[in-house]
Amino acid sequence: MNFIAKIREDKPFIFNITNEVASNFAANGLIAIGASPAMSHTPREAQDYGAMADAVVLNLGTLTEDRGEAMLKAGKAANEKGVPVILDPIAVGGTVFRTEIINDILATVKLAAIRANAGEIAVLAGALEKAKGPDSMIEKNDPEIAKAVAKKYDTVVISTGETDVITDGMRTALCKNGHEMLQNITASGCLLSSIIGPFVSVADDKFQAGVYAVASYGIAAELAMKKAMGPGTFILALLDELYFLTDEKVKRYKQIQER
Numbered sequence: 001m002n003f004i005a006k007i008r009e010d011k012p013f014i015f016n017i018t019n020e021v022a023s024n025f026a027a028n029g030l031i032a033i034g035a036s037p038a039m040s041h042t043p044r045e046a047q048d049y050g051a052m053a054d055a056v057v058l059n060l061g062t063l064t065e066d067r068g069e070a071m072l073k074a075g076k077a078a079n080e081k082g083v084p085v086i087l088d089p090i091a092v093g094g095t096v097f098r099t100e101i102i103n104d105i106l107a108t109v110k111l112a113a114i115r116a117n118a119g120e121i122a123v124l125a126g127a128l129e130k131a132k133g134p135d136s137m138i139e140k141n142d143p144e145i146a147k148a149v150a151k152k153y154d155t156v157v158i159s160t161g162e163t164d165v166i167t168d169g170m171r172t173a174l175c176k177n178g179h180e181m182l183q184n185i186t187a188s189g190c191l192l193s194s195i196i197g198p199f200v201s202v203a204d205d206k207f208q209a210g211v212y213a214v215a216s217y218g219i220a221a222e223l224a225m226k227k228a229m230g231p232g233t234f235i236l237a238l239l240d241e242l243y244f245l246t247d248e249k250v251k252r253y254k255q256i257q258e259r
């Protein structure tokens with residue numbers, strides 16, 4: 001499927017409850033890929049937005065009581081309308097408050113995908129006690145750990161790192177696209193979580209949508225680094241390359257191993 005052409009045709013409406021660090025970057029990245037974003041975190045409009053969106057992204061960075069309440073409301077409203085929900089459980093296990101909210105979401109909202117770094121996925125699997133912070137990492141991005149989380153929550157899991165793992169518990173793909181400069185800017189994972197929204201919104205097969213989204217984002221980062229001089233110019237170049245990305249480029253440069 002030509003995901004990027006389809007996104008640009010449909011312009012899916014992506015409702016994000018995300019953190020204040022990522023908010024502007026994620027909105028710009030979503031526009032660049034062809035989607036139509038809205039950012040809001042008041043519980044008073046979460047239900048309406050959750051029900052009218054084409055996908056909902058719940059990102060636990062800079063969590064507040066209000067954001068937690070809004071996420072539960074938006075997630076439940078989205079579920080009632082069959083709108084896919086993506087969870088980014090930033091720093092799960094790191095504090096009691098966020099871990100409780102994440103557990104509430106996992107218990108009450110049906111997720112289309114969970115996108116997190118390998119350390120956070122290990123915490124969800126019960127393989128690690130706590131993630132150290134927004135950028136927690138474990139040495140190895142183990143596909144078996146991601147598969148266990150996918151089965152546990154009956155969802156697609158996208159576990160990121162140098163090699164990304166995408167799995168629905170049955171099918172697994174490894175993606176080698178990306179660039180280490182993504183580690184030198186903030187909110188690169190948050191932007192990926194938001195970018196997964198339009199991809200899962202235009203396809204029934206959420207696993208294939210996840211694979212395509214991860215490869216697309218990684219390729220945009222690789223192309224951006226051909227022009228960037230450092231983190232500052234990389235941020236701008238990444239937005240440019242998301243804007244100029246095509247299905248042809250994704251098919252030409254993707255480094256996916258399915259197994």
Ligand SMILES: Nc1ncnc2c1ncn2[C@@H]1O[C@H](COP(=O)(O)OP(=O)(O)O)[C@@H](O)[C@H]1O
Nearest residue numbers: 117134135160161162164178179180182188189
């Ligand atoms: N060492 C690396 N080399 C290339 N790409 C990486 C590397 N580490 C992470 N990435 C990429 O950076 C993005 C954010 O992933 P990650 O850093 O794991 O998430 P988070 O920001 O949530 O901690 C992903 O697209 C991932 O593929």
Ligand SMILES: Cc1ncsc1CCOP(=O)(O)O
Nearest residue numbers: 021061134186187188189190
């Ligand atoms: C720095 C920071 N603090 C709270 S959220 C956030 C952004 C983290 O973004 P990412 O995990 O994608 O780097």
